[in-house]
Amino acid sequence: MGRLDGKVALITGGARGQGAAEARLFASEGAEVMIGDVLDADGEVTAKDIGDAAAYRHHDVTSEVDWEAIVAATVETFGKIDVLLNNAGVFLVLPMAMTTLEAYERVIRINQIGTFLGMKAVMGPMVGANAGSIINISSVAGLRGSQGSIAYTASKWAVRGMTKTAALELAPFGVRVNSIHPGIVDTPMLTELTQYGPDVMDNIRARIPVGKEMGAEEIANMALFLASDDSAHCTGAEFVVDGGWTAGDIEPALPGAATSRSDIGYNA
Numbered sequence: 001m002g003r004l005d006g007k008v009a010l011i012t013g014g015a016r017g018q019g020a021a022e023a024r025l026f027a028s029e030g031a032e033v034m035i036g037d038v039l040d041a042d043g044e045v046t047a048k049d050i051g052d053a054a055a056y057r058h059h060d061v062t063s064e065v066d067w068e069a070i071v072a073a074t075v076e077t078f079g080k081i082d083v084l085l086n087n088a089g090v091f092l093v094l095p096m097a098m099t100t101l102e103a104y105e106r107v108i109r110i111n112q113i114g115t116f117l118g119m120k121a122v123m124g125p126m127v128g129a130n131a132g133s134i135i136n137i138s139s140v141a142g143l144r145g146s147q148g149s150i151a152y153t154a155s156k157w158a159v160r161g162m163t164k165t166a167a168l169e170l171a172p173f174g175v176r177v178n179s180i181h182p183g184i185v186d187t188p189m190l191t192e193l194t195q196y197g198p199d200v201m202d203n204i205r206a207r208i209p210v211g212k213e214m215g216a217e218e219i220a221n222m223a224l225f226l227a228s229d230d231s232a233h234c235t236g237a238e239f240v241v242d243g244g245w246t247a248g249d250i251e252p253a254l255p256g257a258a259t260s261r262s263d264i265g266y267n268a
């Protein structure tokens, strides 16, 4: 028995990266999945790999018309919509002084307005069914300031805030809304960082307590929990998957910092 048997999920930005991993995992757990993206070739391949349980449709999250069309297509193809995974996003690494209004607005339109439009678009069918789970992908950049990414940080804080308001408004109607806050995930999005040189990833890894980035399946596992009835009592909450990155600063030179197993009392 799958954890998503009988459920239908709509996943935005599902052509590659985390969205594709989520589509595969959801389908393997019994869900039927509508994948939207602007990368049509990749999206078609992802849906074809999954098989009959998945379909792909061109969908730009900034377009209200596209939202109306993909929600209608999901209901027409699979009969209903139980889960919306607002995953589509773009990253921009640029200091504030170099961020043009146009570049800022592009990130806000995709990451923030796309999420807002998505929640509005599925409200009708979900409230009508008195059930639903909306999962919004924010970031650790939605939990604190992130140097060199003002537009991205603003958009991900907005996603975190919108999640809470939507959760309050939709709880009486059986619809849950939660946010996931990934740390560094090994997907094509990381080229936005690696373009700045080979040392960037090593510097970041040195700040992550578990010492490495994660695979997309780590976020997919969290999304699976939120999509399933296992999380029936969770709404308006933040789910952090970051290898400890936001737990605090790593300061190995400070007195008291553990650097060996015996420092933490492990003597076996």
Ligand code: NAD
Pocket: 012, 013, 014, 015, 016, 017, 018, 019, 036, 037, 038, 039, 059, 060, 061, 062, 086, 087, 088, 089, 090, 091, 110, 137, 138, 139, 140, 181, 182, 183, 184, 185, 186, 187, 188, 189, 190
């Ligand atoms: P990715 O670049 O592989 O995937 C993002 C997907 O969104 C792509 O398929 C892209 O085509 C799609 N997309 C972009 N603009 C779109 C639009 N207008 N309409 C529809 N789809 C669009 O990166 P990813 O890591 O899989 O990112 C998934 C989510 O996770 C994003 O919201 C991202 O901000 C977030 N996130 C990523 C990381 C990371 O380290 N990779 C960390 C924290 C949060």
